[in-house]
Amino acid sequence: MYEWITCDIDSDEMCSEVYKLLANNYVEDDENMFRFNYSKEFLRWALRPPGYFKSWHIGVRVKSSKKLVAFITGVPARVRVRDDIVTMAEVNFLCVHKKLRSKRLAPVMIKEITRRVHLENIWQAAYTAGIVIPTPITSCQYWHRSLNPKKLIEVGFSRLGPRMTMSRTIKLYKLPESTATPGFRTMGLRDVPAVTRLLSNYLSQFVVAPYFNEHDVEHWLLPTEGVVDSYVVESPETHEITDFCSFYTLPSSILGNQNYSTLKAAYSYYIVSTRTPLLQLMNDALIVAKQKDFDVFNALDLMHNESFLKELKFGPGDGNLHYYLYNYRIRHTLKPSELGLVLL
Ligand code: JJ1
Known part of the structure; x- marks a missing residue:
């Protein structure tokens, strides 16, 4: 059969x-x-x-x-x-x-x-799974930052808030035309060693995290058109790589809408800030995602993400993502902020 x-x-x-x-x-x-x-x-x-x-x-x-x-x-x-x-x-x-x-x-x-x-x-x-099965190591919540609020509302992804009009909503989510951080640029092959060091050092604080070498970083984080976007901040003075952010592209089909068939979503991936304030770095990520025509920027409340979600006008979604390990006992459930692993 x-x-x-x-x-x-x-x-x-x-x-x-x-x-x-x-x-x-x-x-x-x-x-x-x-x-x-x-x-x-x-x-x-x-x-x-x-x-x-x-x-x-x-x-x-x-x-x-x-x-x-x-x-x-x-x-x-x-x-x-x-x-x-x-x-x-x-x-x-x-x-x-x-x-x-x-x-x-x-x-x-x-x-x-x-x-x-x-x-x-x-x-x-x-x-990971969207449902609870035995036994999650942690449970994360999805958060969503509207980039194209008019479309999101039209397709039922989000709703007009109370006492909000469409034009006030569009104004609320407006972003600057260009990024704010001097030295913010697309990651290139030459950045792989510096990004590997930056990321390894950052991820070492979490209870569960990937252990990436340069080959892994080249594969998972070097920009691939329409798949993964990564940015570094190169200090204009010292040319050091001080900060890093990335997101991946995962559209969703919109089921049964007359006017639109796909929702273009960016998902926050790995982020490291050592010099640039995290809020400013992530706001720049939102700006480039908007320039690339994404409708929404999604993030989980893991790593240090909680510290920027509310300030940058992300709202809580109705979906959760539960993380699991097979044949590995960790005695206590983790807080999402203790998790340094993003699965696709
Ligand atoms: O995308 C998700 N929810 C959206 C759409 C809800 C539509 C009705 N159910 C949502 N939108 C609200 C956004 C709003 C924007 C302005 C500010 C306030 C918020 O909440 C959810 C995540 O929230 N996605 C899913 O449910 C998809 C499945 C997620 C589980 C994934 C399982 C992975 C599988 C294993 O790898």
Whole structure:
């Protein structure tokens, strides 16, 4: 009836099949108004980090028709938990076709990825979910900063506040035309060593965080058009790299709107401020995201994000993101501010 496949995401045909399965069947909000629409370029980026295993990109086809009906992935990562550096699988993109839900296929997908991870002598995993299952290491809340409030309201992503008109709302969310920080510029290949140092040093304060080397930073943080955007602040005097910010592109399909089909969302990724005030750095991130035509800038309340969310006019969303570790016991639940890991 069904058959396992290993997905060759280098192949355009395979990547398109995966793209379509996810675009039609992956995560929606609680009212089924929006659905994640990961791009093909994004999927290739997310699934081929340094040292990735092709065998961890797993699909299920219907034998007779060859239709792809389920998918799950893992990628290897070094994750530090307190002073313990553990090679883990980051498991993501678990998706079962809508027509095959409640046939208990998800546990089968999870068993198979677990088996293939164990074959590589890796015994821990990290993953996130929008729902609570046993047992989260922490639970984060999504926050949203309107960049194009008129569209967000028209598509039902946000609502006009009490005693607010459309023009007052547009004025409230207006941003400067250009960034404020001298030396704020796009990250380049030459910045990889400095960004790795800056980020390693910053992430060392969190209980759980990735343990990135230069190869990881080049893959995960060097700008990739339409996938990930990263900026550094280079001191105009010393030419040192003092600050860093990044976001990734994850549009959502707007389900059943006459005028719009996609919501362009930027998601806050890794941020480090040592010289530039965090508020100013993030305001510059909002400005460049607006210039790039994003409709909304999303962030979780992890790392030091709480310190800028309210001031920069982010509002709490209706979604949560729960973080989990497999086969790793951390005695106490963490506060979101103790978490330094962003999964895609
Ligand atoms: O995007 C989300 N919610 C939006 C839309 C809500 C539409 C109705 N349910 C939201 N909008 C309010 C924005 C407003 C802007 C002005 C200021 C005040 C706020 O709240 C939510 C996150 O909040 N997204 C989801 O629910 C999608 C699923 C999230 C779980 C992801 C699971 C990941 C899977 C494993 O990797």
